[in-house]
Amino acid sequence: MKFLRNYIDKIKPNFEEGGKLHAFRSLFDGFETFLFVPNDTAKNGVNIHDAIDSKRIMSLVVIALVPSLLLGMYNIGLQNAIAAGTLAETSWFSMFLYGLMLTLPKIVVAYAVGLGIEFTVAQWKNEEIHEGFLVSGILIPMIVPVGCPLWVLALATAFAVIFAKEVFGGTGMNIVNVALIARAFIFFAYPSVISGDSVWVATEAICGLGSNVDGYTCATALQYVANGAAPVGAAGELLTSCDMIFGFMPGSIGETSVVAIALGAALLLYTGVASWKTMLSVFVGGIAMLYVFRDKMPEAMPLWHNLLLGGFCFGAVFMATDPVTSARTETGKYIYGFGIGAMTIIIRVLNPGYPEGMMLAILLMNVVAPFIDYCVVQSNVNARAKRVTKKN
């Protein structure tokens, strides 16, 4: 690998102040630090550092998302085959490929737009590129329906990166979850591509994969539930617990499979990147609120299915635990998580306009999180103040 290091060292001067390619400094810098751990050594303060850095943390989250993504791709093909009635003659691999063909462009667009903005801002502010968007960029395609057009995705990504993140100062300074802002942007600006009954199942053949299905409609399970009906899948059959756990039902690309999400959760919890306190409290909050509203729930479905449907698990594992927008004190995390779980169910039950409540609940709690932390920290402040008055 020495030759690569030497090559990079050789071309480096071009990107430095006064070099021909200085306008691409942030891009070069991003790639250099991506390839090689920077050789900067401590100048003051501690002389040794832990080997962990934010690149590794962010890539861990991306790895944790991979099972959900792969299963989501397969599910796209599967739903298409069910809708077209060609399930028997379609192999699992071609279903997966079909899903891949539909998902990959979304991922590429999200990364291209988001990273493009990030590189530009880094160059403009003369900063190092921050890796936060590595996670947002993969999350955004995973929380939209397969039928979401690329231009809407591009617009939403740009909006989210600029107005939810860069204006606040970049990764680590944002108040609300960037990926969810992208989704909320679509939700309110282009509701037709993220709700209703025509976007959740892919209905067009692509490169010889999948089948064309004309005039097909299928809503998400939660929409059926919100209308008081029993949740049904793409072929109109009742969804079983098994479908819900493995994720073989219409929904946003990455959110359907509880099993895949659980794999990701296991990695995040094992490495300590996500807080178990937040994750657990989301479920506790959800369960508590389900118990409160147990009489208002449709009888067609067992109560606990509510936790399997929609983005509940995905939000609890990957979105609520975002360390930047979550509560940052340990006590606060319990309250914050509980609030998300409870609020999700409240929205689902009490607001017929929004069958899914996870996105709004997390965004709401993102905004409340600093206040929760304030209260927790204030108790420490008060204890300290009391100590002084007690003395005098």
Place this chain on the structure above:
Amino acid sequence: MHRVVKISKGLNINLKGAPAKEFTSVETPKLYALMPADFTRVTPKVVVKPEDAVKAGDALFVDKSNPELQFVSPVSGKVVAVNRGERRRVLSVVVESDGKFESVEYKAQDVLSLSADEIKANLLKAGLFGFIRQRPYDVIADPKDAPRAIYVSAFDSKPLAVNFEVALKGNEEDFQAGLDALSRIAPVHLGICACQQAAALTVAKNVTTTIFKGPHPAGNVGVQINKTAPVNKGEIVWTIGAEEVIFIGRFFNKGKVDFTRTIALAGSEVKNPSYSKVVLGAQLSNIVAGRLENKYPNRIIDGNVLTGKKTTADGFLGAFSTEVTVIPEIMNDADMLGWAAPRFGMYSTSRSYFSWLSPKRKYTIDARIKGGERHMIMSNEYDKVFPMDIYPEYLLKAIITGNIDKMEQLGIYEVAPEDFALCEFVDSSKLELQRIVREGLDKLRAEMC
């Protein structure tokens, strides 16, 4: 029995190169220096010129705002240089030893018969007062203050630190005399570690002894204060290192100043890490000569890996340093895809590495930062290694934003930069936390004093 305080938050970093409990003799260094930067807050006024003859105990510089606070030559000989940096700031006053180690003569005194003011006057005269620091602000104490208490931590829990029991051996009487002297000024609290058995520590007189159990930073005096009686706004607490207590005792017992201290030469790049007896301020060249591995470019640290300063073999032992640590500067200058590689040999507190599987293994850690500086992203990183009853992240943010009210409310009076050293080590955002805290303390002091 003594009160026992258990500390659960913290981290012992298992580094290679802990000093063995044996002494290695070093050729007596020729040059000695006193560096004003070690004595935080003091604006030095140099009172000697090059070629002046001095004895151990003769002032080299004094505090401009309080000239009776003087900082004295550790050895006898002649002044060879007053080194200045930018804007004529004094960097060091260098003395060439004549090899005789003669001290200014004072008379031996029974400390318990002296009053607080007499003790202070004696310490000022002998140049020993400058070794007393104070909380708040972690600066050199002001002799005019009446502290609430004086805290002495008799153990250093930092990585590869000196075992104070080794330094104490043969100095027990001086240590007790030092404690006695301090106890005339204010109640003295001695913090010892559960592993320490020396009678001079466990049954030390005229002090309140507390036993601390747990990982680093249990030995940090700031943590010990916080766990016993936290510093409130308006209060002043003095702190002093255990080896400096010996200097004080020696002065009263023998009637002369003798700055001989026990230091450790430690670290992964040292052959046979061990202890040596050296006079404070000694040039490092003789101490490290022939004792270093040359596998990698070395980093010689005046002090320990967490709070020490990078120096060179021509540098000098800092006034408060009890060890010299040598680690590699860069072990691998083409560390490819570090964010994705398993990196089995690397130490990390994160479970995304594998070092947690072998808690007993000793590591060589180089001086690379191993990442770029970011805003604070992860939460609960600092809290895990910060045992005080303070929210470190919020205090740091208050400092970064310059919010003085918030700093006060969140407990800045209780902390020193060294208390944040572990946070800085584990920080995945690679922020310079000790520098941030130092700047916060300085800013606050400028506002308040």
